[in-house]
Amino acid sequence: MDILTLNHVSYTYGRGTPFCVDALRDVSVGFEKGKITGLIGHTGSGKSTLVQMLNGLLKPDEGQVLLDGADIWEKPKEIRSVRFRVGLVMQYPEYQLFDETVRADIGFALRNMGTPKEEIDERVREVAGFVGIGEDLLNKSPFDLSGGQKRRVAIAGVLAMQPEVLVLDEPAAGLDPRGRREILGGLCKYREKNHASIILVSHSMEDMAAYCDNVVVMRGAELFAQGTTVEVFARAEELQKVGLDTPQISHVAAKLREAGIPLEGELYTVDGVAEAVLKLLRGEGKA
Amino acid sequence: MISDITLGQFFPGKSLLHRMDPRVKVLLAIAFIVAIFLCKYVLTYALILLFTLFLIAVSGIPFSTILKSLKPILFILVITTVINLLFTGGEGEPLFSWWKIRIYEVSLWRAGFMALRVVLLVIAASLFLTYTTSPIALTDAIESLLKPLSYLKVPVHEFAMMMTIALRFIPILIEETEKIMNAQKSRGADLSSGGLIRRVRALIPIIVPLFISAFQRAFDLATAMECRCYRGGNGRTKLRCYKIHFIDVFMLLLFSVLIAAICLGNRYLPGIVGWGYSL
Numbered sequence: 167m168d169i170l171t172l173n174h175v176s177y178t179y180g181r182g183t184p185f186c187v188d189a190l191r192d193v194s195v196g197f198e199k200g201k202i203t204g205l206i207g208h209t210g211s212g213k214s215t216l217v218q219m220l221n222g223l224l225k226p227d228e229g230q231v232l233l234d235g236a237d238i239w240e241k242p243k244e245i246r247s248v249r250f251r252v253g254l255v256m257q258y259p260e261y262q263l264f265d266e267t268v269r270a271d272i273g274f275a276l277r278n279m280g281t282p283k284e285e286i287d288e289r290v291r292e293v294a295g296f297v298g299i300g301e302d303l304l305n306k307s308p309f310d311l312s313g314g315q316k317r318r319v320a321i322a323g324v325l326a327m328q329p330e331v332l333v334l335d336e337p338a339a340g341l342d343p344r345g346r347r348e349i350l351g352g353l354c355k356y357r358e359k360n361h362a363s364i365i366l367v368s369h370s371m372e373d374m375a376a377y378c379d380n381v382v383v384m385r386g387a388e389l390f391a392q393g394t395t396v397e398v399f400a401r402a403e404e405l406q407k408v409g410l411d412t413p414q415i416s417h418v419a420a421k422l423r424e425a426g427i428p429l430e431g432e433l434y435t436v437d438g439v440a441e442a443v444l445k446l447l448r449g450e451g452k453a
Numbered sequence: 454m455i456s457d458i459t460l461g462q463f464f465p466g467k468s469l470l471h472r473m474d475p476r477v478k479v480l481l482a483i484a485f486i487v488a489i490f491l492c493k494y495v496l497t498y499a500l501i502l503l504f505t506l507f508l509i510a511v512s513g514i515p516f517s518t519i520l521k522s523l524k525p526i527l528f529i530l531v532i533t534t535v536i537n538l539l540f541t542g543g544e545g546e547p548l549f550s551w552w553k554i555r556i557y558e559v560s561l562w563r564a565g566f567m568a569l570r571v572v573l574l575v576i577a578a579s580l581f582l583t584y585t586t587s588p589i590a591l592t593d594a595i596e597s598l599l600k601p602l603s604y605l606k607v608p609v610h611e612f613a614m615m616m617t618i619a620l621r622f623i624p625i626l627i628e629e630t631e632k633i634m635n636a637q638k639s640r641g642a643d644l645s646s647g648g649l650i651r652r653v654r655a656l657i658p659i660i661v662p663l664f665i666s667a668f669q670r671a672f673d674l675a676t677a678m679e680c681r682c683y684r685g686g687n688g689r690t691k692l693r694c695y696k697i698h699f700i701d702v703f704m705l706l707l708f709s710v711l712i713a714a715i716c717l718g719n720r721y722l723p724g725i726v727g728w729g730y731s732l
């Protein structure tokens with residue numbers, strides 16, 4: 167079952183001017199319910215445009231965007247309700263912080279939704295927990311926080327809406343490895359608790375392999391490939407041709423195999439390769 | 454979208470006007486405005502109108518774009534026309550009179566002339582300065598034309614630098630505004646409904662981040678300039694050097710002829726042809 171579907175969607179920036187650019191050309195793609203779908207592609211491949219289609223920030227020139235089977239543009243006046251159901255975290259979301267305290271900023275979306283006051287406070291504390299913002303930071307000004315903390319607060323501000331689908335454009339860009347793990351881990355926790363679906367735009371093939379069930383590949387405003395992570399990464403050569411890569415560890419696995427070490431399975435994560443190597447070593451030990 | 458605003462938008466191209474020296478274009482824009490105000494007589498207006506049409510044709514800018522650039526002044530245009538039509542008295546029999554309103558033939562002409570003037574003014578300025586000259590070339594031209602003032606200790610270079618930076622940052626700030634608006638809309642911000650006070654309050658989540666990032670950019674830019682040892686105009690050479698070409702001389706001559714023709718026309722044409730009104 168797909169929670170979000172794009173049906174032959176096309177979009178052109180600056181239509182009718184000499185500066186017009188095709189951002190999406192006849193893209194049809196489905197995002198599976200309850201799964202984490204990765205979205206990869208080169209800069210300018212139309213990822214960010216696609217992401218803005220999903221919660222109705224952009225309206226397709228042609229084609230439809232279906233949320234749970236219903237066209238989101240059926241009632242253009244009620245597009246806001248779609249935005250509450252499909253939470254979008256933009257690239258470098260820390261720029262969106264504005265309120266006096268972290269607490270108020272995270273609660274902004276909830277106030278827009280008309281949530282009762284007591285519930286706002288409770289939910290703010292809950293989502294702050296997901297992204298690792300402690301109780302002591304909630305009363306600080308968001309502008310006194312560090313870059314990484316600002317990022318977490320901004321993500322929490324979207325999580326607070328408890329969206330069914332969470333769309334994140336490079337949520338971990340520019341963070342240190344630990345920050346990456348904590349943020350992406352927090353998102354996984356959120357998904358389990360709320361049975362949400364996640365769409366994750368990233369340049370990191372390692373993150374894709376580690377967190378995503380499915381992968382969608384964009385290239386030059388068109389859909390290049392979609393499938394499960396294993397299926398897509400199995401097409402390593404094609405990916406390299408379009409300037410993308412498979413996770414680094416998969417190269418290590420391939421080289422090991424070339425050297426005559428018979429590793430088993432589809433290996434795209436460090437843990438997976440480690441396990442395969444261990445299995446082999448143990449197997450040899452017994453023999 | 455905000456970026457649709459044709460706020461003095463440069464229209465890339467290779468037309469005659471595009472290839473002209475920006476300094477000459479600034480001078481010609483001023484000359485053209487003077488020429489518009491010199492016109493006093495139907496036929497001289499016709500002449501300058503024809504000349505404007507010629508410039509539009511030469512520039513290769515679509516006519517629809519030119520018309521769009523007139524949209525912001527529509528209000529001013531209507532007001533000027535109405536005021537000229539109603540409140541400038543005339544002699545003899547009014548063409549039309551009702552209650553206290555009297556419209557004379559002369560005020561009809563005057564209103565028409567006034568409207569035409571405003572329209573031509575805007576078209577000329579946007580044709581020479583914004584549509585066919587990139588903002589960078591324009592500030593270069595202004596700096597070079599104001600150069601003599603620097604002997605009077607006027608900080609011409611700093612002034613031009615400020616203009617360049619301001620112009621350069623307009624598209625960036627527009628883009629940034631759009632990004633922030635999208636982020637807040639994604640959090641359910643409602644920017645387009647409710648009364649005045651609600652709408653103004655709805656702008657806070659956009660203006661605060663915009664100011665913060667604008668200041669941040671300004672600090673970053675200052676640091677970057679200092680890192681490259683920027684210290685004003687003394688001894689600085691130009692990346693783009695402008696030279697006067699044949700086209701520039703040709704256009705200057707053409708304009709001289711135009712202005713001469715208008716002056717002569719104002720003086721002698723009414724006597725020869727003998728119709729129409731002059732102001």
